[in-house]
Amino acid sequence: MNIGDFRKTQHDINEIFLNRWSPRAMSGEEIAEAELFSLLEAARWAPSSNNNQPWRFVYARRNTPFWSTFFNLLAEGNQVWAKNAAALIVVISKTTFDSGKPARTHSYDAGAAWGSFALQGSLMNLVVHGMQGFDYDKAKEVLFIPADYTVEAMIAVGRQGRKEELPAHLQEREFPSTRKAVSAIALEGLFRQ
Numbered sequence: 001m002n003i004g005d006f007r008k009t010q011h012d013i014n015e016i017f018l019n020r021w022s023p024r025a026m027s028g029e030e031i032a033e034a035e036l037f038s039l040l041e042a043a044r045w046a047p048s049s050n051n052n053q054p055w056r057f058v059y060a061r062r063n064t065p066f067w068s069t070f071f072n073l074l075a076e077g078n079q080v081w082a083k084n085a086a087a088l089i090v091v092i093s094k095t096t097f098d099s100g101k102p103a104r105t106h107s108y109d110a111g112a113a114w115g116s117f118a119l120q121g122s123l124m125n126l127v128v129h130g131m132q133g134f135d136y137d138k139a140k141e142v143l144f145i146p147a148d149y150t151v152e153a154m155i156a157v158g159r160q161g162r163k164e165e166l167p168a169h170l171q172e173r174e175f176p177s178t179r180k181a182v183s184a185i186a187l188e189g190l191f192r193q
């Protein structure tokens with residue numbers, strides 16, 4: 001696949017940003033724990049307010065006793081394809097500083113860490129796919145997440161698989177998406193619709 005057939009830039013950027021996308025087709029193979037740790041290492045070096053590092057990644061690898069707990073959190077629409085992932089991760093963030101004061105940017109910081117995680121995965125030719133479609137309350141309960149942490153999102157990681165093995169409705173969507181224009185997201189001086 002030639003990414004340039006799907007995505008056009010308006011300004012010069014490094015190709016890593018265009019090459020990262022969120023496939024759903026995964027092979028069902030395992031990945032080594034060391035590979036997953038490379039993604040977590042990239043996330044570790046994200047910037048955060050006061051270097052608070054509020055992100056936490058609770059994970060389960062396939063063929064381990066933890067897998068079914070994580071898989072059962074997913075909405076059916078995500079289970080259909082995420083069943084072939086090698087790891088499922090619940091991203092959480094700590095809502096307070098160690099002093100106990102509220103950490104206003106905990107979600108923003110965790111988002112930055114997820115971005116690095118995803119880019120590192122893309123550089124390693126792994127599928128990394130963020131998910132909102134899961135039961136947030138149940139995740140908090142079954143993973144014993146303390147009250148001062150909030151559940152942000154889940155991630156599926158795996159080896160790329162064959163598009164033809166996805167259900168037809170997902171095959172149709174299995175290509176890199178495009179984006180709003182820079183002029184629609186960047187506003188000089190004042191906010192305008």
Ligand SMILES: Cc1cc2nc3c(=O)[nH]c(=O)nc-3n(C[C@H](O)[C@H](O)[C@H](O)COP(=O)(O)O)c2cc1C
Nearest residue numbers: 020021022023078129130131132133134153176177
């Ligand atoms: C926080 C977050 C939640 C997402 N939730 C889902 C989801 O539940 N199911 C799904 O199939 N894709 C999900 N996605 C994937 C997005 O739809 C995808 O990232 C977006 O369309 C941009 O496409 P790209 O990642 O291929 O560039 C999610 C992505 C993010 C970052």
